[in-house]
Amino acid sequence: MPTFVRGRDTKEQTVERPGAGRRDATDSDWVPTTCRMCLVACQVLVRVEAGQVVNVIGNPDSPNNRGRMCAKGKSGIMNHYNRSRLTRPLRRTNPEKGIKVDPRWEEISWDEAIDAITAKLRQVVEEDPRKLYLQTWADQDFAAWLGALASVVGTPYHQTGISGTCGKTIHSINYLTTGGWWDEVDFEYCNYLIDVGTQQGIATREGFNHAVPDCATARVERGMKLVVVDPVGNNAAAKADEWLPILPGTDAAFGLGMLHVLLNEARIFDAEFLAQRTNAGYLVGSDGRYVRDPASRQPLLFDLDSGTAKTHDDASLGAVALEGEFEVGGQLVKPAFQLLKERVAEYPPEFVEAITTIPASRLRRIAREFGEAAQIGATITIDGVELPYRPVCLNWCRGPQGHKHAWHHTWALQLVNVVVGCINVPGGYQSRATAIGWPDVSWPAVGQDGMMVPGAHSGKHALAFPGRPANRPGRLDLFELFPVAAHTRTFVPEVSKDPEMYGLDHRIEMLIHTAGNQIAGGWADVNAVVDWYKSIDLVVGFAVEINETHELDDIVLPMPTYLESNAFDSQDAVCGEGVAFHAIQQQTVERAPGVREPIEVMMDVYERAGILDEVYLVMNRVLKLKPPYLLETGRRYTHQEVLDRQAKSVYGPEFGWEWFKEHGILVWARGVAERYPGRFIKGRIPIYMENFVDRGEELGVVLGDMGLTWDLVDYDPLPQWIACESYGQLERGEIDAIGVHYKLPYIYGGQGNANPWIDELCEKLPQSYGVLINTRLAGQKGIKDGDWIWLESPVGKSRLRAHVTECVHPQVIGIAGHAGHWAGGKPLSRGKGVNFNSLLPYGTAHMDTISSSIDMCAPLTVRRSVGGPP
Amino acid sequence: MGVQRSVTTPMGRQQRTGEPDSASFIVKVLLMGELKRLAGRRELLLELPVGSTVHALASELGRVCDPAFGRLALSKEGDLQSHVAVFLNGAQLESMDGLPAPLTGGDIELMLVPMYEGG
Numbered sequence: 008m009p010t011f012v013r014g015r016d017t018k019e020q021t022v023e024r025p026g027a028g029r030r031d032a033t034d035s036d037w038v039p040t041t042c043r044m045c046l047v048a049c050q051v052l053v054r055v056e057a058g059q060v061v062n063v064i065g066n067p068d069s070p071n072n073r074g075r076m077c078a079k080g081k082s083g084i085m086n087h088y089n090r091s092r093l094t095r096p097l098r099r100t101n102p103e104k105g106i107k108v109d110p111r112w113e114e115i116s117w118d119e120a121i122d123a124i125t126a127k128l129r130q131v132v133e134e135d136p137r138k139l140y141l142q143t144w145a146d147q148d149f150a151a152w153l154g155a156l157a158s159v160v161g162t163p164y165h166q167t168g169i170s171g172t173c174g175k176t177i178h179s180i181n182y183l184t185t186g187g188w189w190d191e192v193d194f195e196y197c198n199y200l201i202d203v204g205t206q207q208g209i210a211t212r213e214g215f216n217h218a219v220p221d222c223a224t225a226r227v228e229r230g231m232k233l234v235v236v237d238p239v240g241n242n243a244a245a246k247a248d249e250w251l252p253i254l255p256g257t258d259a260a261f262g263l264g265m266l267h268v269l270l271n272e273a274r275i276f277d278a279e280f281l282a283q284r285t286n287a288g289y290l291v292g293s294d295g296r297y298v299r300d301p302a303s304r305q306p307l308l309f310d311l312d313s314g315t316a317k318t319h320d321d322a323s324l325g326a327v328a329l330e331g332e333f334e335v336g337g338q339l340v341k342p343a344f345q346l347l348k349e350r351v352a353e354y355p356p357e358f359v360e361a362i363t364t365i366p367a368s369r370l371r372r373i374a375r376e377f378g379e380a381a382q383i384g385a386t387i388t389i390d391g392v393e394l395p396y397r398p399v400c401l402n403w404c405r406g407p408q409g410h411k412h413a414w415h416h417t418w419a420l421q422l423v424n425v426v427v428g429c430i431n432v433p434g435g436y437q438s439r440a441t442a443i444g445w446p447d448v449s450w451p452a453v454g455q456d457g458m459m460v461p462g463a464h465s466g467k468h469a470l471a472f473p474g475r476p477a478n479r480p481g482r483l484d485l486f487e488l489f490p491v492a493a494h495t496r497t498f499v500p501e502v503s504k505d506p507e508m509y510g511l512d513h514r515i516e517m518l519i520h521t522a523g524n525q526i527a528g529g530w531a532d533v534n535a536v537v538d539w540y541k542s543i544d545l546v547v548g549f550a551v552e553i554n555e556t557h558e559l560d561d562i563v564l565p566m567p568t569y570l571e572s573n574a575f576d577s578q579d580a581v582c583g584e585g586v587a588f589h590a591i592q593q594q595t596v597e598r599a600p601g602v603r604e605p606i607e608v609m610m611d612v613y614e615r616a617g618i619l620d621e622v623y624l625v626m627n628r629v630l631k632l633k634p635p636y637l638l639e640t641g642r643r644y645t646h647q648e649v650l651d652r653q654a655k656s657v658y659g660p661e662f663g664w665e666w667f668k669e670h671g672i673l674v675w676a677r678g679v680a681e682r683y684p685g686r687f688i689k690g691r692i693p694i695y696m697e698n699f700v701d702r703g704e705e706l707g708v709v710l711g712d713m714g715l716t717w718d719l720v721d722y723d724p725l726p727q728w729i730a731c732e733s734y735g736q737l738e739r740g741e742i743d744a745i746g747v748h749y750k751l752p753y754i755y756g757g758q759g760n761a762n763p764w765i766d767e768l769c770e771k772l773p774q775s776y777g778v779l780i781n782t783r784l785a786g787q788k789g790i791k792d793g794d795w796i797w798l799e800s801p802v803g804k805s806r807l808r809a810h811v812t813e814c815v816h817p818q819v820i821g822i823a824g825h826a827g828h829w830a831g832g833k834p835l836s837r838g839k840g841v842n843f844n845s846l847l848p849y850g851t852a853h854m855d856t857i858s859s860s861i862d863m864c865a866p867l868t869v870r871r872s873v874g875g876p877p
Numbered sequence: 878m879g880v881q882r883s884v885t886t887p888m889g890r891q892q893r894t895g896e897p898d899s900a901s902f903i904v905k906v907l908l909m910g911e912l913k914r915l916a917g918r919r920e921l922l923l924e925l926p927v928g929s930t931v932h933a934l935a936s937e938l939g940r941v942c943d944p945a946f947g948r949l950a951l952s953k954e955g956d957l958q959s960h961v962a963v964f965l966n967g968a969q970l971e972s973m974d975g976l977p978a979p980l981t982g983g984d985i986e987l988m989l990v991p992m993y994e995g996g
């Protein structure tokens with residue numbers, strides 16, 4: 008039975024909130040729901056008066072945000088009461104599609120829209136289901152219902168994110184090293200935080216509204232040191248103890264330099280953790296593969312106590328050798344950790360300085376400070392359980408991931424955490440959803456070669472270990488050519504230009520998408536993405552307002568704002584906290600007339616296509632429905648009826664949808680092992696990706712058969728730094744600067760600045776619609792603060808206002824937020840700022856061979872423009 | 878549209894008309910989505926020796942299905958890949974590591990559940 012507890016308290020208490028006991032949205036009420044103005048999903052209370060939303064505040068019952076919310080969330084009211092709201096289905100009458108081309112919309116009935124969608128769906132599925140592309144964003148419930156279509160008809164294309172960098176290595180590396188989905192800092196105990204290409208704890212990121220106050224508390228009360236490594240002196244850098252401006256695309260070198268100082272100079276590493284919880288002791292032969300026991304085929308380690316090699320699961324295994332060279336089975340072999348030490352020895356701080364521009368002395372000092380702050384060997388007792396105490400964290404995210412060699416940048420950085428043993432223990436690098444669940448807790452397990460396998464709560468992802476054998480592609484995303492990637496949708500527009508080149512005989516003919524903005528913010532080079540959309544026969548989009556992507560749609564369907572819609576969402580917990588929770592999203596006011604719930608619209612489509620029963624079969628599994636709450640064939644349900652069945656299947660008959668509508672959130676206590684699962688997980692963490700050897704060789708054979716030449720240097724079991732194209736262009740003097748995108752705490756995704764409150768903030772803060780240019784580069788180019796400048800890349804050019812500052816790397820242009828809109832449905836944001844993706848080259852040469860991440864470095868030339876705004 | 882059903886016994890085995898012998902049991906396997914397309918069939922009846930686990934089921938599927946199925950769904954070692962969800966009588970089996978328990982029959986569904994890529 009769940010109990011109601013709040014925040015970090017583990018004692019039971021009564022939840023009190025304004026309007027407790029609410030059942031219906033009556034004349035005046037506080038309605039608990041979840042904010043969907045960004046992916047963080049904070050719990051909020053919505054004040055409804057006379058059927059109108061008049062205020063939104065943070066819900067104090069939620070461990071996720073503890074009563075707080077941000078400017079973006081507050082502005083959700085204005086998204087809801089939006090003069091550009093779409094309230095009728097529209098159909099394009101202009102066959103010509105393109106940027107700023109008027110679609111010449113005509114209003115159609117829901118019936119006509121659903122008939123047209125069903126007819127095309129029948130056709131593509133009968134011909135080849137791979138002609139269907141599905142794209143969802145943020146809303147897990149709708150993602151499941153649209154994804155069921157993929158499961159029933161057999162298309163492999165269900166994209167569940169917008170940006171080309173979404174979760175490319177972040178989730179893969181979290182699964183490998185933490186067993187969870189994404190990371191947080193354990194601010195409760197952390198004493199030394201390095202943010203690399205992220206603003207964790209200061210601005211943006213998951214857990215925003217608890218991480219920011221927790222970070223501030225850690226700094227004020229415990230003196231936690233914050234170091235920010237970023238090309239841009241952003242909000243986090245401005246508040247940090249130290250800001251290290253780094254040249255974009257050199258994060259791997261920074262990580263390798265840190266590792267060199269820790270492992271070879273200071274000799275600070277958690278030997279016990281490495282020996283027992285990682286593959287650091289696994290012996291590697293000269294061919295780069297593990298040395299295995301001939302009988303069991305299990306990897307061998309060298310047991311220093313007996314002087315013999317033993318398998319990782321041998322109960323008699325004593326002290327494990329991490330360093331040195333040994334003779335086993337007639338060959339000289341080394342532990343993986345020895346190989347890592349040798350690799351990082353190639354990156355002394357002086358060499359790293361030449362690559363990153365970070366002074367060697369600063370790197371050396373910070374690496375030592377970090378290592379010493381890790382207090383290796385220290386323990387802490389929490390609720391009577393003794394745990395390792397490693398109060399340090401190197402937090403990385405989207406910045407290092409957005410590169411041609413994304414895997415190596417992020418892998419090098421993550422190994423800094425691994426070698427000091429700060430994974431999932433107090434003070435360190437924590438991952439959400441490593442061990443979570445009610446009534447049953449899902450835990451990572453032990454898999455092949457003794458390595459960790461994430462638990463079921465994390466979903467069923469394609470994992471980097473052991474990966475899949477490479478094969479000739481049957482899909483436009485070339486998934487078969489990325490044997491260790493989680494997903495490769497970034498390739499679809501590129502491969503769609505010439506599918507035959509890859510032996511593919513289909514193209515996308517139908518696309519259904521939610522209200523994200525893939526044209527303005529997905530993939531890269533806007534014109535390349537527009538060309539792909541133009542090649543699709545029928546594009547159907549759900550929309551609150553007509554954005555740049557909807558302007559290329561054939562049919563647009565009005566959808567509710569988050570204040571008008573329902574979702575069950577999923578179980579969650581803040582890292583390290585004594586509670587886990589399940590919060591729902593619910594309709595707070597009547598829907599605008601003409602607007603329909605997308606899930607019910609898709610049920611109509613499924614029913615007319617004759618596949619609704621098959622969809623129910625899938626949804627019974629995906630939603631984990633149990634008798635007597637299974638969806639029955641031949642029946643039709645409202646979305647709220649399904650939500651009730653979901654709630655009762657998980658939590659029992661007394662916790663149905665009505666219970667959740669009344670309370671908004673269910674919270675339960677969890678034990679120390681779930682809060683800090685690090686040392687309770689039996690599977691090992693890799694520091695050496697042995698499977699990359701085989702996966703890379705197999706891929707090489709397939710590519711050879713196909714007559715393709717790809718550089719497979721990235722299939723290296725150990726991290727390395729490899730220069731990306733724009734780095735080389737800068738070195739050769741071919742470009743003036745690398746353009747990078749950075750986030751502002753008050754804008755999220757493509758929907759942000761069309762909102763009047765957000766637009767007002769942007770107008771007042773000069774970096775929002777302008778760009779940051781360093782004083783030195785500005786001086787060389789004769790540019791003064793406030794001047795109009797031209798930025799030109801191989802794929803586009805933009806004219807905007809320069810903000811001359813020291814708060815950006817001298818060879819970098821900092822471009823903020825998601826501006827530069829042109830859609831008629833976004834009148835407030837039209838023509839303001841620059842659309843970053845319109846400057847970003849796209850294509851195979853700019854994508855990571857391991858993860859398919861798109862390089863987010865825009866090679867730019869910069870010059871002053873004469874005259875005022877265009 | 879709708880779903881085509883084809884019930885198939887494993888290739889290379891004798892078609893059985895009666896009950897399986899006491900040393901074996903029958904499972905019904907339903908392949909969803911892309912797995913169905915790659916396997917070339919939606920539904921199979923597989924006869925497995927008593928004591929077989931999901932690992933044995935995966936090997937048998939690799940043997941009887943089109944090689945394209947194995948290339949997407951199976952590892953080199955013949956286990957089901959991490960992105961394949963396994964449902965036994967409607968309940969998802971937690972992980973490959975959690976599957977050593979012998980199967981005893983029933984309906985098994987294999988499904989590729991989309992992963993959430995993030996935002």
Ligand code: SF4
Binds near residue numbers: 078079
């Ligand atoms: S961080 Fe802000 S916008 Fe995002 S969910 Fe929370 S309150 Fe809403």
